[in-house]
Amino acid sequence: MSKDKIRKTVLAAVFTALIAASSFFTIPVGPVPIVLTTMFVVLSGMLGGPWVGLSAVGSYLILGIIGLPVFAGGTAGIAKLMGPTGGFLIGYLLAPVAGGFIFNPPGDKAKGLKVLLAVLGAFTAGALIYVPGIPWLKYSLSMDWPSALQAGLIPFIPGFIIKNAAAAALAFALKERFQNFLKSEE
């Protein structure tokens, strides 16, 4: 296996572990506590690149599907994926790809543009989690659209803003270190 492949495999494993570990770690903010899982899902794509991020999230879902308690709140099983919140888990696959492509365009960019791309990448990636999540929630609980939005989106807006702003700041601050790790001489 080439040096490049080994580093990508290890980084993906590290992000899988980060995403899984963060499901046990909550930060109390208002009525709905913040779970850090989505922040690390977004960061896996922004810092590792779209494919490392996708691979990390894919492995995380495999660990959950086989029954290891890595989904939010220490839950697991394929039933979780088929349940009302399963759409959000599918959305996890879209987030790192979008975040990775937006934040890592080819060529050097000015500092201001990098900040803009970090914010755009983090918020787009974070929003993509809700794209399959809300319709799935509506369908599985036979809700109407306002109820689905009330249950699956509105209480999470403050957390969404905080987590994605933090993801953008962290991605901007640490991008160079992660890129140096991935850039290796054969």
Add this chain to the structure above:
Amino acid sequence: MAGSLMFQYQPGSSVLHRSDIRVKLIIMIALSLVLIQVSVFRLSLLLPFLLLLQCSLKRRPLPPPLPVLFMPALIFTGNFLSLAAGDALLSSALITAGLRTVRFTFILWMAQLFTETSDPMCLTPAFYRLLKHIPLIPAGRISTQLGLSLTLIPVILEEMNEIRDAMISRCGWNPRSPLKNLVHMGQPLLNGVLLKAEALSDAMEARLFTEDSTEPELLGSSSVLLPLLAGSLFILILLAGEYVLSRSGSSSFFVQFF
């Protein structure tokens, strides 16, 4: 870290410890598929099966972490309120919420039995042997990734808690500014995991790690046939019994809830 102690490997010599990890994985996936739709019948048949497995460990179960203890109550309340607020009857909302809560507990219980009796060193080869049959999947890379991440989860959890405790002790944890907390916690955490990734990849490169190496060995003494037969037989009895009995007379005992 205390929160994840429940899901750590505990060495032993029980039937579950001696069973092949691939068989345990397949049975766990099959049982979680059976649990997609739950009925009182399914859950009441699964309870003695899980109790039997728990007793075979011949030791008291580890106390679940505090958040896990509250989770069933939260799930029941959340489900009941959302169902009762919809069109569901009160009794139906109660039963559905109750069954979903029991399902959650059983899944957690199965995961605990699996992690408690499966040596992490044998997980990577077990994943590889399962994944290599699926076409277009780089089984070597994914199984390495899965094995590595399982080993890293407790380490990262411990690091997260240490950073948070350090921030609290230095008055750096301000409940009023969660964004600042996240950035201040995330930066050392990500720097720390990057150092771990560097050390790990250096070690793998030094050992000339390759995907095409000889297949790693599973435990030589692990049994395949007996647990596979027992698991298949249980699932067969469960599904056949449900089919036959529900045809003979419909009762709420067999009504299935998603």
